[in-house]
Amino acid sequence: MTLEPRASIPSVLKPGRYFMQGDEACAEGAIAVGCNYYAGYPITPASEIMEHICRRFAECPGRVFVQMEDEIASIASVVGASWAGARAMTATSGPGLSLMLENIGYAIITETPCVVVDVQRAGPSTGQATRPAQGDVMQARWGAHGDYEIIVISPWSVQDTYEQTIRAFNLAERFRVPVILLMDEAVGHLRENIQIPEQTEYLTRFKGAGKPPFGQAEVPPMPSFGDGASLLVTGSTHDGWGYRRTSSAEAQATLVERLTGKVLNHIPEIVCTRTHECQETDLDVLLVSYGFSARSSLGAVREARAAGIRVGLLRLTTLWPFPSGAVRSVGRRARLVMVPEMNRGQILREVQRVLPEAKGYNRTDGEVITPPEILSAIRGEVGR
Amino acid sequence: MIFPFGIEMAGEGGQGIVLAAVILADAAATYDGRYVAQSTSHGPEARGGLTQSEVLIGDRELDYPKLIRSDLLLAMNQGACDRYASRLKDDGLLVVDSTHVQHFPPRTLSAVAITRLCEEVTGRTVSANIVALGVIVGLTGVVSEIALESALRARVPGGSLEPNLKAFQAGLKAAKTFLP
Numbered sequence: 435m436t437l438e439p440r441a442s443i444p445s446v447l448k449p450g451r452y453f454m455q456g457d458e459a460c461a462e463g464a465i466a467v468g469c470n471y472y473a474g475y476p477i478t479p480a481s482e483i484m485e486h487i488c489r490r491f492a493e494c495p496g497r498v499f500v501q502m503e504d505e506i507a508s509i510a511s512v513v514g515a516s517w518a519g520a521r522a523m524t525a526t527s528g529p530g531l532s533l534m535l536e537n538i539g540y541a542i543i544t545e546t547p548c549v550v551v552d553v554q555r556a557g558p559s560t561g562q563a564t565r566p567a568q569g570d571v572m573q574a575r576w577g578a579h580g581d582y583e584i585i586v587i588s589p590w591s592v593q594d595t596y597e598q599t600i601r602a603f604n605l606a607e608r609f610r611v612p613v614i615l616l617m618d619e620a621v622g623h624l625r626e627n628i629q630i631p632e633q634t635e636y637l638t639r640f641k642g643a644g645k646p647p648f649g650q651a652e653v654p655p656m657p658s659f660g661d662g663a664s665l666l667v668t669g670s671t672h673d674g675w676g677y678r679r680t681s682s683a684e685a686q687a688t689l690v691e692r693l694t695g696k697v698l699n700h701i702p703e704i705v706c707t708r709t710h711e712c713q714e715t716d717l718d719v720l721l722v723s724y725g726f727s728a729r730s731s732l733g734a735v736r737e738a739r740a741a742g743i744r745v746g747l748l749r750l751t752t753l754w755p756f757p758s759g760a761v762r763s764v765g766r767r768a769r770l771v772m773v774p775e776m777n778r779g780q781i782l783r784e785v786q787r788v789l790p791e792a793k794g795y796n797r798t799d800g801e802v803i804t805p806p807e808i809l810s811a812i813r814g815e816v817g818r
Numbered sequence: 819m820i821f822p823f824g825i826e827m828a829g830e831g832g833q834g835i836v837l838a839a840v841i842l843a844d845a846a847a848t849y850d851g852r853y854v855a856q857s858t859s860h861g862p863e864a865r866g867g868l869t870q871s872e873v874l875i876g877d878r879e880l881d882y883p884k885l886i887r888s889d890l891l892l893a894m895n896q897g898a899c900d901r902y903a904s905r906l907k908d909d910g911l912l913v914v915d916s917t918h919v920q921h922f923p924p925r926t927l928s929a930v931a932i933t934r935l936c937e938e939v940t941g942r943t944v945s946a947n948i949v950a951l952g953v954i955v956g957l958t959g960v961v962s963e964i965a966l967e968s969a970l971r972a973r974v975p976g977g978s979l980e981p982n983l984k985a986f987q988a989g990l991k992a993a994k995t996f997l998p
Contacts, residue, residue, distance in 0.1 A: 451848075452848075453843065453844050453847035453848045453854065478862070562862075563862045564859075564860055564861060564862055591883075620857070620884075623857060623858060624855060624856070624857050624883055625840065625843055625854070625855065625856040625857070626847075626854065626855050626856075626880075626883060627847050627853055627854060729881065729882050729883060730882060732881045732882065733881050733882030736881055802884065804882075804884070804886060805882050805886065806886060
């Protein structure tokens with residue numbers, strides 16, 4: 435089957451309406467977009483992704499599932515599988531992401547497309563395994579060392595989890611980067627209605643035989659092991675052909691600038707945000723939120739509007755690179771910007787870089803934020 | 819019936835609270851065509867500990883998919899009743915398994931010896947959660963009986979369908995005693 439770089443392929447699940455868990459929708463989205471290698475180690479609240487993939491891969495020929503000995507081995511084998519031509523994924527929670535970060539850095543410098551799912555739970559460390567949190571926003575962005583850019587996406591519903599998992603795979607291929615799908619327990623374990631479409635967008639990997647796999651082009655072609663190309667893949671600084679250049683200032687600068695530039699130069703293509711109830715040019719309050727907290731925020735928007743307060747929601751689906759443009763343009767129309775999140779203000783600080791007066795609404799007790807408490811915070815701020 | 823209708827179910831880990839909630843939610847979403855959200859809260863224990871699961875059933879898309887106040891609380895043990903009764907709306911229905919719950923707040927109440935009834939009808943206590951579903955469906959009609967039966971067929975472990983259908987029928991029958 436020869437495909438155009440951007441193609442539409444039939445969905446694997448029969449199109450139609452389903453009732454599904456967020457974790458299962460993540461697994462089904464991965465299957466729909468051609469994920470054919472999964473390696474992982476179980477951890478609450480991400481285990482259902484692995485269990486579902488394991489069951490479903492057995493029904494879909496040509497897909498490989500491996501339970502590894504730990505998270506380090508999981509991501510290492512995912513990187514290897516990607517270089518063998520597979521569309522590879524692993525899923526974990528915060529503690530597992532911590533273990534994976536060294537090899538996520540390796541995937542960054544070797545420009546290895548892969549998807550890493552983090553279904554966040556309350557931390558730090560083992561914390562509360564079964565409780566929701568959004569405390570890994572900065573770990574997902576900055577956890578590996580060195581200067582780099584990474585793409586992080588946070589879905590807010592079961593339907594969105596399915597769609598954003600597909601998008602994560604396509605972005606990983608498009609930019610040759612690891613993409614982190616940053617879910618949270620409240621979305622991962624939520625069951626909801628979901629509509630499976632007829633078609634799935636599918637981005638084919640450009641293998642570009644004979645061209646340098648690490649240079650010239652902003653996003654170079656990526657041959658696979660076993661296809662006949664001579665390949666050198668190293669975590670050390672390298673030139674366009676993969677030769678180690680560990681003393682060359684020029685090679686180091688060129689590589690870092692290209693690795694960061696290939697993401698930062700394409701922000702409109704990567705960043706995805708949506709407004710809800712932001713029709714007025716002057717809003718009393720704009721809520722900026724993501725993941726399950728955006729559901730809480732939408733509930734609060736409805737309650738506030740019923741009470742005559744003009745509140746809107748800017749929902750961030752892409753968290754990194756941070757959508758500062760959307761935050762700035764919508765935020766300027768509001769008298770007050772408030773950022774509800776289940777952490778101590780990890781996205782708030784990013785919002786404040788654009789809108790210094792923004793305020794946080796935070797919860798760190800392993801419980802989700804509810805609409806009435808946001809409404810009460812809004813009332814406290816606007817004085818009615 | 820006023821939608822969205824929120825059902826909170828709670829008891830001890832191992833009583834089948836989560837499975838019952840999933841079956842009820844699946845019945846409403848897959849077989850009755852409603853908009854449904856179901857979620858669960860429990861500790862890290864494999865057995866024991868307080869387990870809560872909730873089902874929100876709507877006739878349109880649900881903005882916020884969790885309960886703020888419940889329209890019906892099923893309490894399968896005393897701890898569940900003590901912990902969640904305050905979330906029940908003023909006109910909400912309280913259903914307790916009187917095998918395990920002796921103290922309950924004064925309000926619209928359906929006390930059924932769910933676990934004991936299950937043992938009488940099926941010879942075992944393991945389907946008490948399905949008896950409870952029968953009581954909920956019989957009292958509220960929030961999902962159709964046929965939808966719930968379809969979801970049961972799809973979701974209960976292989977070989978256990980017959981006792982579970984019996985358990986469901988027993989719950990439906992018990993509910994009738996509370997209806998005007």
